[in-house]
């Protein structure tokens with residue numbers, strides 16, 4: 001649709017503008033909002049199906065509540081595109097996820113309407129409760145706080161910690177459970193089954209309908225509202241006697257389930273709920289991908305589909321210039337199956353990322369030995385420890401950024417007890433357009449300070465296979481293998497696997513003037529620079545160190561004895577990371593060579609393409625060449 005065709009949307013620059021329209025017009029406004037998301041995201045890719053599913057809810061929330069005075073907290077935030085468009089970011093939305101553009105997730109630095117920064121899941125209830133309690137303490141009794149959380153995010157333990165606390169607070173917290181029966185992949189676990197049961201139970205729905213019919217009349221009762229609510233509560237309570245309700249038993253008044261695509265009904269209900277004090281939960285049923293056929297049919301693919309043709313629903317694959325090499329994740333997925341066929345102790349675990357991590361390959365090949373445990377990183381790690389203590393060999397695959405959630409489990413349950421757990425840390429390094437919340441840049445640093453932990457990072461797919469093979473050999477203890485998002489460099493990746501001696505690096509290229517010590521796949525940038533180094537007449541040696549811990553001290557002694565100039569390169573934070581480990585080695589052994597560390601400075605890096613962000617951090621090919629030239633110039 002051309003911009004001028006958005007009869008309403010072009011005039012909505014804030015929720016105030018939205019509120020000027022009639023209740024009946026909200027349907028057209030919702031349709032326009034949905035179309036706008038389709039128009040923009042088809043051309044400038046990002047998350048998709050989740051935002052389409054909450055279009056009506058978004059319109060209703062901003063219509064009813066007085067944002068930003070009332071606080072609206074989105075969980076994960078990947079579904080907040082409609083919210084961004086309605087809150088003054090419509091025209092900029094075409095820059096979504098681009099360098100310097102709109103952030104793909106709510107950010108308190110971007111807008112006063114983004115009440116809380118997100119990206120990681122299951123934080124909304126705790127954060128919203130904090131705001132609600134704060135409002136109470138300041139005497140702002142008229143302030144409403146709303147958390148919108150998906151059924152996937154609700155599987156995270158933190159959400160339950162928040163509810164557990166909310167149930168004993170008197171603050172006006174409204175939790176909206178956006179139930180589309182999907183996470184990125186189909187939602188899993190007993191809670192999912194419970195939500196399905198509650199939605200489909202006939203007895204339940206009969207009583208619920210009666211309750212809602214009464215609730216719908218509240219407005220007409222004017223001053224008697226309170227008495228009426230008590231009556232309704234009576235009905236709900238009797239309902240609970242019949243079918244014990246999880247949320248009610250946590251002291252949260254439960255309402256619903258209601259149709260999340262009927263914007264008018266949503267407005268009525270939300271208006272009514274505003275009058276009900278205390279913590280409450282509204283269960284809203286939506287369809288992920290609503291209004292775009294291809295997305296409704298294949299919700300996992302359309303969670304974040306890349307570019308697509310908005311007329312035909314065909315996805316447009318961006319041609320990669322790096323050959324036909326597979327993604328690291330697919331090499332992981334295929335290799336774990338290969339290993340598990342021979343080693344019957346191996347099991348695979350993913351917290352809600354079977355597609356993203358490619359563990360789904362194992363889930364298909366050997367369903368009884370591969371587990372999607374829901375968005376539950378802490379559980380994933382301790383569950384792995386439990387499996388390991390009883391003799392299994394878990395490969396626990398967690399995105400580097402999400403592993404931050406499970407740090408204590410990693411230390412207390414795995415490392416301290418020397419468990420044979422293999423951590424495959426996916427999306428290590430700068431991930432690009434998902435931005436600051438998703439960059440996997442801390443793991444090398446946070447892993448290397450944990451006793452007993454082997455910390456490794458393969459430079460290519462064959463090395464990933466070798467490390468996975470090595471990690472499953474007997475009694476290796478806690479073993480972490482980190483690799484980046486996306487494609488590797490080896491079209492023929494299916495190499496024969498061999499053991500790598502723990503704590504050994506390898507030489508990639510001999511040289512005389514300077515040594516570059518890299519860790520992980522970022523080392524490939526050094527290989528790309530081969531001709532440039534030659535042109536500059538600088539003889540550069542390149543070592544792929546493979547292990548951050550234990551370091552290859554034998555190799556390091558050789559390097560420090562030979563080179564006056566040493567550069568370390570890592571796709572991770574400089575402080576405390578691989579380069580720091582090399583510096584510590586230098587100091588402890590009284591070497592005098594000059595060491596420059598390239599990596600991520602002590603700040604959060606925003607969104608952009610991976611290459612743009614490498615550039616900003618000074619370790620793209622240009623930055624590496626510049627540092628090499630500067631260091632060797634002084635000779």
Ligand SMILES: Cc1ncc(C[n+]2csc(CCOP(=O)(O)OP(=O)(O)O)c2C)c(N)n1
Pocket residue numbers: 050053076078079119120121149150151152153154180182183184288351352353375377402405
């Ligand atoms: C701690 C954490 N683990 C994993 C993810 C990856 N992730 C992003 S969205 C998502 C699914 C969320 O499902 P749901 O809350 O139901 O929202 P929907 O997309 O269905 O609207 C997952 C697993 C994350 N953001 N945070």
